Amino acid sequence: MQRELRIRFLGVRGSYPVASKDYLKYGGNTASVLIETEHIYVILDAGTGIVNVPLFLKKRSLPVILLFSHIHLDHIIGYPFFISHIKPATDLYVAGPNFPSDFFKFMVDTFKSPIYPVSWGTIKSPKMIFALDGGESLIIYNGRVSLSEKGVHDNSNKKVVISSLKSRAHPEDGILVYSLSFKGKKIVYATDVEWRKELDRKIVNFMKGCDILVHDAQYTPQEYNSRTKPTKGFGHSTYIKACEVAKEVGAKNLILFHHDPKHNDSLIDSIEKDAREIFPSTSAAFEGMEIKV
Ligand SMILES: [Zn+2]
Ligand SMILES: [Zn+2]
Numbered sequence: 001m002q003r004e005l006r007i008r009f010l011g012v013r014g015s016y017p018v019a020s021k022d023y024l025k026y027g028g029n030t031a032s033v034l035i036e037t038e039h040i041y042v043i044l045d046a047g048t049g050i051v052n053v054p055l056f057l058k059k060r061s062l063p064v065i066l067l068f069s070h071i072h073l074d075h076i077i078g079y080p081f082f083i084s085h086i087k088p089a090t091d092l093y094v095a096g097p098n099f100p101s102d103f104f105k106f107m108v109d110t111f112k113s114p115i116y117p118v119s120w121g122t123i124k125s126p127k128m129i130f131a132l133d134g135g136e137s138l139i140i141y142n143g144r145v146s147l148s149e150k151g152v153h154d155n156s157n158k159k160v161v162i163s164s165l166k167s168r169a170h171p172e173d174g175i176l177v178y179s180l181s182f183k184g185k186k187i188v189y190a191t192d193v194e195w196r197k198e199l200d201r202k203i204v205n206f207m208k209g210c211d212i213l214v215h216d217a218q219y220t221p222q223e224y225n226s227r228t229k230p231t232k233g234f235g236h237s238t239y240i241k242a243c244e245v246a247k248e249v250g251a252k253n254l255i256l257f258h259h260d261p262k263h264n265d266s267l268i269d270s271i272e273k274d275a276r277e278i279f280p281s282t283s284a285a286f287e288g289m290e291i292k293v
Contacts, residue, residue: 004037004038004182004183004185004293005035005036005037005180005182005185005187005292005293006035006036006290006291006292006293007033007034007035007036007187007212007214007290007291007293008033008034008035008036008056008288008289008290009033009049009255009257009285009286009287009288009289009290010029010032010033010034010049010050010052010053010056010287010288011027011029011030011031011032011033011045011047011048011049011050011078011287012026012027012029012031012049012257012258012259012285012286012287012289013026013027013028013029013030013031013047013074013258013259013261014030014031014074014191014192014216014218014236014258014259014260014261015030015074015218015260015261016030016073016074016261017029017030017047017048017074017261018261022264022265022266023264023265024265025265025268025269025286026259026265026268026284026285026286026287027049027286027287027288028261029047029048029049029051029052029078029287030047030048030049030074030075030077030078031044031045031047031049031069031074031075031191031257031258032044032045032046032047032048032049032050032053032078033045033049033189033214034053034056035180035187036056037140037160037180037182039062039140039141039142039143039159039160039182040062040063040064040065040140040143040145040160041057041059041062041063041064041065042064042065042067042160042162042180043064043065043066043067044067044069044178044189044191044214045067045068045069045075045076045191046066046068046075046076046077046078046079046082047074047075047076047077047078048077048078049078049287050066050078050079050081050082051078051081051082051085053082054082054085054086054087057086057087057090060087060089060090061143062143063090063091063092063093063127063140063143063145064086064090064091064092064093065092065093065094065095065138065140065145065162066079066082066092066093066094066095066126067094067095067096067162067176067178067189068094068095068096068097068103068176069097069175069176069177069178069189069191069192070096070097070170070173070174070175070176070192071096071097071106072192075191075192076110079111080111080116080118080123083111083123083124084118084123084124086124088124090124091127091143092124092126092127093126093127093128093129093130093145094107094126094128094129094130095129095130095131095132095138095162095164096129096130096131096132096176097131097132097133097134097166097173097174097175097176098131098132098133099133099166099173099174100172100173102131103129103131103132104129104131107120107126107129108120128145130147132164132176133166134164134165134166134167134176135149135150135164135165135166136148136149136150136163136164137161137162137163137164138161138162138164139159139160139161139162140159140160140161140162141158141159141160157182157183157184158183159182160180160181160182161180161181161182162178162179162180162181163178163179163181163206164176164177164178165177165178165179165202165203165206167193167203169193169194169195169196169235170192170193170194170235170236171233171234171235175191175192175193177189177190177193177203177206177207179206179207179210185211185293186209186210186211186212187210187211187212187214187293188206188207188210188212188213188214188249188251189214190207190213190214190215190216190245191214191215191216191257191258192216192235192236192258193215193216193235193236193237194216194232194233194234194235194236194237195237195241195245199245199248199249204248204249207245207249207251208249208250209249209250209251209252210249210251210252211251211252211253211293212251212252212253212255212291212293213245213246213249213251213253213254213255214255214257214285215237215242215245215246215254215255215256215257216236216237216242216257216258217237217238217239217241217242217256217257217258217259217271217275217284218231218234218236218237218238218258218259218260219231219236219237219238219239219260220238220239220267220271221238221240223238223260224238236258239256239271239274239275240275240278242254242256242275243275243278243279243282244278246279246282247278247279252281253281253282253283253291254275254279254281254282254283255282255283255284255285255289255291256268256271256272256275256282256283256284256285257285259284259285268284269284271284272284
């Protein structure tokens with residue numbers, strides 16, 4: 001059977017990058033995930049992991065779209081370095097949250113001197129920037145990317161459909177959760193989320209029946225509920241919560257993502273083992289992990 005989607009993890013760490021012999025198995029780069037389809041390359045977030053993405057953009061004729069979940073530092077820091085390495089002829093699109101401020105202005109104003117020595121315009125700039133409020137869909141077919149304001153229910157199966165949903169589940173301004181559907185397969189990317197006890201119906205419907213759920217799993221329950229230094233309220237999930245969400249939405253596979261920078265390889269091994277007791281089809285994301293869907 002021909003696989004329609006290939007997902008590759010290039011940065012799986014949350015908050016800040018880490019490097020030492022204790023992080024060799026899962027890796028130390030911050031969030032960046034590449035999905036390959038026959039119509040487009042889709043990159044989720046521009047953490048330090050994105051720097052290696054150009055190595056995998058082998059089909060030069062395919063456009064590339066970079067989607068930002070939000071603009072916290074661990075999700076944007078790799079952008080100027082990525083943009084410097086991408087082939088000049090590549091059709092690059094960028095989409096991200098139009099909150100807390102104008103996303104287009106953010107892109108143009110941020111990645112330039114004095115924080116980066118090369119100014120916007122002298123390095124490759126995107127062909128188009130989509131500023132999303134959440135609820136819109138991007139439809140990709142035959143090298144073209146178009147925006148549908150009201151979301152889309154496309155049954156033709158020929159197009160890649162990326163849908164966005166705004167959630168307030170991350171301080172202070174919220175994030176975008178994305179889903180990508182193509183030929184009956186569905187991948188959901190939900191990083192930097194800390195749900196209330198109950199998931200709201202909108203979120204459940206958005207994630208429902210996905211083949212792959214990439215979900216924030218930054219904390220252990222001990223860290224989350226610690227009496228001395230609780231991480232509750234920081235905008236991230238425990239791996240237990242990630243498993244509960246996967247169950248509730250009927251995900252086929254769960255990928256634990258956005259590992260805490262203090263979690264070394266052996267701790268993540270034990271988190272994965274524990275999580276499988278709750279949701280057997282769980283894997284902890286590691287750099288270089290590749291899944292064909
Ligand atoms: Zn983050
Ligand atoms: Zn964040």
